[in-house]
Amino acid sequence: MADAKREIERKYESDDSGLPDLTGVGKVADVLDKGVTELDATYYDTADERLAAAALTLRRRTGGSDAGWHLKVPVAPGVRDEIRAPLSDTVPEEIAALVRSRVRTADLIPVVRLRSARDVRHLVDADGALLAEASVDAVTAERLNRAGGTAQWTEIEVELADDGDPAFLDKVDKRLRKAGVRPSKAPSKLARALEQTGGTPTHRHTRAHPVTAGDHVLAYLREQRETLLECDPAVRRDLPDSVHRMRVATRRMRSTFRTFGRILDPTATTPLAAELKWLGAELGADRDQEVLADRLTTALDALPPALVLGPVRHRVTTWARTRHGSTRGHLIAILDSARYLALLDGLDALLADPPLRPKAAAKPEKALAKAVRKDFAKVSRLITAALDLPPGEQRDLALHDARKKAKRTRYAAEAAIPALGGSARSLAKSMKSLTSLLGDHQDSVMARHTLRELSAVAHAAGESAFTYGLLHGREEARAEAVERELPGLWREITSGGSV
Numbered sequence: 001m002a003d004a005k006r007e008i009e010r011k012y013e014s015d016d017s018g019l020p021d022l023t024g025v026g027k028v029a030d031v032l033d034k035g036v037t038e039l040d041a042t043y044y045d046t047a048d049e050r051l052a053a054a055a056l057t058l059r060r061r062t063g064g065s066d067a068g069w070h071l072k073v074p075v076a077p078g079v080r081d082e083i084r085a086p087l088s089d090t091v092p093e094e095i096a097a098l099v100r101s102r103v104r105t106a107d108l109i110p111v112v113r114l115r116s117a118r119d120v121r122h123l124v125d126a127d128g129a130l131l132a133e134a135s136v137d138a139v140t141a142e143r144l145n146r147a148g149g150t151a152q153w154t155e156i157e158v159e160l161a162d163d164g165d166p167a168f169l170d171k172v173d174k175r176l177r178k179a180g181v182r183p184s185k186a187p188s189k190l191a192r193a194l195e196q197t198g199g200t201p202t203h204r205h206t207r208a209h210p211v212t213a214g215d216h217v218l219a220y221l222r223e224q225r226e227t228l229l230e231c232d233p234a235v236r237r238d239l240p241d242s243v244h245r246m247r248v249a250t251r252r253m254r255s256t257f258r259t260f261g262r263i264l265d266p267t268a269t270t271p272l273a274a275e276l277k278w279l280g281a282e283l284g285a286d287r288d289q290e291v292l293a294d295r296l297t298t299a300l301d302a303l304p305p306a307l308v309l310g311p312v313r314h315r316v317t318t319w320a321r322t323r324h325g326s327t328r329g330h331l332i333a334i335l336d337s338a339r340y341l342a343l344l345d346g347l348d349a350l351l352a353d354p355p356l357r358p359k360a361a362a363k364p365e366k367a368l369a370k371a372v373r374k375d376f377a378k379v380s381r382l383i384t385a386a387l388d389l390p391p392g393e394q395r396d397l398a399l400h401d402a403r404k405k406a407k408r409t410r411y412a413a414e415a416a417i418p419a420l421g422g423s424a425r426s427l428a429k430s431m432k433s434l435t436s437l438l439g440d441h442q443d444s445v446m447a448r449h450t451l452r453e454l455s456a457v458a459h460a461a462g463e464s465a466f467t468y469g470l471l472h473g474r475e476e477a478r479a480e481a482v483e484r485e486l487p488g489l490w491r492e493i494t495s496g497g498s499v
Helices: 093-103 167-176 188-197 212-235 242-259 267-299 312-335 338-352 364-387 393-420 422-460 466-495
Strands: 002-015 030-045 057-062 068-076 079-086 111-123 132-142 151-160
Touching: 002 057, 002 167, 030 267, 030 338, 030 466, 068 093, 068 212, 068 393, 093 338, 111 188, 132 167, 132 312, 151 167, 167 242, 188 212, 212 312, 212 338, 212 393, 242 267, 242 364, 242 393, 267 338, 267 422, 267 466, 312 338, 312 422, 364 422, 364 466, 393 422, 393 466, 422 466
Parallel strands: none
Antiparallel strands: 002 079, 002 151, 030 057, 030 111, 057 068, 068 079, 111 132, 132 151
């Protein structure tokens, strides 16, 4: 099975002078010579180098203490997660799955071979604890997948020890710069190798500044498409908040298609919107379960022990774990499905050749504002209608509908911020507050439904249903508090106007 390691490092250019003395930097008490290690790595990518374009590196490396397959996923500048799998002749399935949203049906082929003589130093404190590993790498790069040459260079790499303080690297950086050592211009060895052996640059293509209404809408859609692709491996790794971020990206794209139908032809976007709705629903099964489980657990933790009668905690925990396990397995199958990969292909095709309508060429200040105001008007009608209803199931449903429309208005305003500025930003903020309040109300509705189910199961098993009823009553009180707060918030929002 693959495992993961957080890698925090800095790369520098090097000349014949090698590594400056780092003794005394921060807590460095000694610099230990660990000898020279010979590393041989073959990097894999698609023929059109999709992984490199996304700053992902996939290699098979021998030599050193961690021979095997390594996939490096960017987290932040200078920070990557390295996912490792044992050495084998072909790309391990657990690694291939993490790049499937990028690779899809294309083949992974060798693109570059890097051989490095790594001269390693350990920076240790007075107790001998490792602070960082500094190395001077003499690298030879060879292009494998197309007509290209070879390249050679030497670089310095400083990698923070596990659980180390990143501020230590700043101190090392200061010492290196003082010694005349400069940061590497390339973000990785692979990036440098691709460029110096006749490959394409690995950085993302920069796009022209949005001018028309269509430019702004497409820029927002590209941003959401990229978020979706970035979240795919995180969801597979079950990282916190990854499902939520991926689901929100699907919602933002769907909302953009619907709101800006005068800019992008709905005959082309409607089929994609339907597939995004399908994917969002599949993601929602896991995300909604996660939110609800956390809500019930938190509410249970807040009760005095004397009010928790029977194995309530065990039932809630078992319910949450069982539901999560079943939905997670299903979700991974969805991400491996041909239908999902076809959706990604469809999004790429639409963004490569967008179905622009005449309004796309209009000035964004007018076209985008009109679309956002139209969405806001729908929210206004739904909120007014919901507040006129008596408390109960019909009001719950009406408020849920209003929440969905408020989200759509928020996303539309977000897309318009680069063009409209402060007014769109203010509306997006107001809609976020509104959806947060209405979301608490909807979560209460769902929590009460689940508590009734758990209570029935407990009662059938001869257990006390008292605690479930108590939690149900508290959820009712939370929903009532939201309904009392809503009119005031809505007056505040409407007094601020729209865009």
